[in-house]
Amino acid sequence: MTDSQTDAAAAASDELARRVVVSHPDELSAWARDQLETERFRIYLRRVLDDLTPGHTWEEFVDVGCCGRSLDVPLRIESVDGPERMGPDTEIEYASRETEDGEMAGGWQVQSEAGPNATTGKARDE
Template identity: 50%
Template sequence: MEHSSDAVTARDGSVGSDATVDADEPDAQTAARLVLSYPEDLSDWGRFQVEKPAFRAFLRKTREQAEPGDVWEEFVGVGCCGNTLDVPLRVESVEGGSRIGSETEIDYEVREACGLDGSWRVQSAGGPRRS
């Protein structure tokens, strides 16, 4: 059996004929852009947490794949109340492949309220107005 010198074994075990493969380059299976949504009743503090770059980096490192309709319950922090806030993030769309990579852009949109109750009234617009 002859073997071509330019045969390349892909991550999935298939053999291709590309002469060069760069492991750091996004491939056709990697999502270029991922749009997630959070509920309208998420507090300003909760929105601040999920939209910051560190949280986006966390998602890129902890989530391997995304398909439209997936829902991820994500812990976003412990506030002054000592209670946790878990936010249901829903995958609205994926551009490119389904694999999430280090270069996948993550954007957010707001969806309908879902009765989110994380005992965070002190950090929301509906919370107390005194210190």
């Protein structure tokens, strides 16, 4: 790499967020939390998330396994260290927030409408 390429790469990295805190509802199931924590999900967010404005809220599909219904999780940007632009090395940290009324409408319904519900992450943490 030439000196000018090194300088350009350094300048570009200075224009990217170092760390982004993304929150999820505290009633999110333990399974769904595990899906958020996977490296594949973090890589996905680094590629597609273009609005890092604190307070920005959007929904993302989270894998619920082979027998569940799809679950769209409302995520929100809580804080950004550095410029509001995601990069391949931006650290993504998750935090829980209090679930708002009607915010979590998905979950497990395995094989029937009366199927078991997953333990919520909130219940697991208590």
